[in-house]
Amino acid sequence: MNIFLLGATPSISSEIGEDPISKLAKTGGNTGNQLIAHGLLSQIEYDYISWDHRVDPREVHERFDMIVIAAANFLFPRFDFGAMAEYIEGADLPVSIVGLGAQSNSYDPNISLLPGTERFVKVIAERAAQIGVRGPYTAEVLARRGVQNVTVTGCPSYYMSGSKGIVLKQQPFDEIKHVAVNASRDVIVHSFDKDRMRRLVQDIYRAGIEWNGDFVAQSEEVEIRLADFQSKTTVYEPLEELTTFLKDVASEDDVRSWAAEHVRVYFDVNDWLESIQEYDFVFGNRFHGCMVALQRGVPSVVICHDTRTEDMCRFLALPCISIVDIERIDVRNLYDLVDRAAFTNRYRDLYPKYAEFLATNNLRMRKPGS
Known part of the structure; x- marks a missing residue:
């Protein structure tokens, strides 16, 4: 499968001596964004991947099988994802999105979004088998907009340890x-x-x-x-x-x-x-x-x-x-x-469900050790 990646990217290219703020801009303004994409890509198989957003969406349609979006707190009143919505429509491919989050200072699901972001929500709802969201609150925000094809997954960075899970160190x-x-x-x-x-x-x-x-x-x-x-x-x-x-x-x-x-x-x-x-x-x-x-x-x-x-x-x-x-x-x-036991047990419970979510979106899980 050939994947075209939108949203967060797992790495950046930089020149020797490049200003650190220039490098920061390439991460989307937060180095943590790279962890999102790194976590997502660490668990799925693909033959070829690109995140060269200079590529015309019509060329993306011809060369790729799916658009995968490593998402973050996109549902925020001041963010405008209209350009991404337009790009997805132009490429006209199936979409898989993981980690979509709503950001607010309260749990009122009636948050206002800019028209471009509302359009983005509509576009991904039409093209994704299931939308992976960060938590129940985001699912409720989408439900208020009539979007029901939603699975709560958390952030893909959580799953990068794969099926072996995570054991936290213990010391006094x-x-x-x-x-x-x-x-x-x-x-x-x-x-x-x-x-x-x-x-x-x-x-x-x-x-x-x-x-x-x-x-x-x-x-x-x-x-x-x-x-x-x-x-x-x-x-x-x-x-x-x-x-x-x-x-x-x-x-x-x-x-x-x-x-x-x-x-x-x-x-x-x-x-x-x-x-x-x-x-x-x-x-x-x-x-x-x-x-x-x-x-x-x-x-x-x-x-x-x-x-x-x-x-x-x-x-x-x-x-x-x-x-x-x-x-x-x-x-x-x-x-x-x-609480080490609660954390470990929750991971063991969620990882198989995450694998099922990816399969629903026609993404193959990477084999252990590959």
């Missing part, structure tokens, strides 16, 4: 030494409670500093510039933004000395997966920043800030807590939330 909290944190300052206004979210994001950074832990950036431009080795001489002015944001929780000297040594960014999924294994514990409000750790057996807790994270975490039984249920970041308390 007193042995936890090396932690990684993640957080995003640009989602505060979209959260369940923006004031509480701001305080908790600041507290995540504080915990990272106090634990001498690493911060893994995904979309935060200041942090990404700092993490990228070739740009270290140009980060002093942007760092003012970070020190100002953290002025109530850490001294400027502490922020600067910590950030100079402990901020990371990964533009290659395999590098990310390999590096994350060195940590004992990972936490933060980034779903994929925590998912990549879980995939390598590292205990991790997602601090859920809106429907796009909480809806999915609850469905997948990921260790998590909502911002409305937490006042401050206590690393021991977060670590105690990790």
Whole structure:
């Protein structure tokens, strides 16, 4: 089968010395997007794949058998997917879409979408056997639009360990030494409670500093510039933004000395997966920043800030807590939330159902070890 991929892509091409923000743009503005496509493609067989979106849709129709969409929080009031809808219509092929999510700061399913995104919903509903969505809330958002061919799958990044499943490392909290944190300052206004979210994001950074832990950036431009080795001489002015944001929780000297040594960014999924294994514990409000750790057996807790994270975490039984249920970041308390048995058992339950979902969409599961 020849597949044409839309949405997230599993990798980017970059030039030596390319500006890190240019590389970030190629990921769709979030390095975690690559984990979505990587997870999806790791579990399906195909003969040929392309995500060269310069190809005319009529040529896609002639050369490919199916359009596969590695989706994210597409159903958001400010996102316009009209261009993707038009492209799909022009290619006129069957569609398989996985990981479609609705993003809101409440669970009211009557969210408004731009006309282009409404058109996108109609197009995929007509062309997909089953639409794979992130959680029950997204399914309800689609149901209000009359779309019933929906299966709740969670994110395809969850399934990248295949049929062998995931076993999380066990060690007493007193042995936890090396932690990684993640957080995003640009989602505060979209959260369940923006004031509480701001305080908790600041507290995540504080915990990272106090634990001498690493911060893994995904979309935060200041942090990404700092993490990228070739740009270290140009980060002093942007760092003012970070020190100002953290002025109530850490001294400027502490922020600067910590950030100079402990901020990371990964533009290659395999590098990310390999590096994350060195940590004992990972936490933060980034779903994929925590998912990549879980995939390598590292205990991790997602601090859920809106429907796009909480809806999915609850469905997948990921260790998590909502911002409305937490006042401050206590690393021991977060670590105690990790229910290894619940996580492992949920994966064992969901993976066969995911395989069935892919088969319904005429996608073949990759054979173990292939």
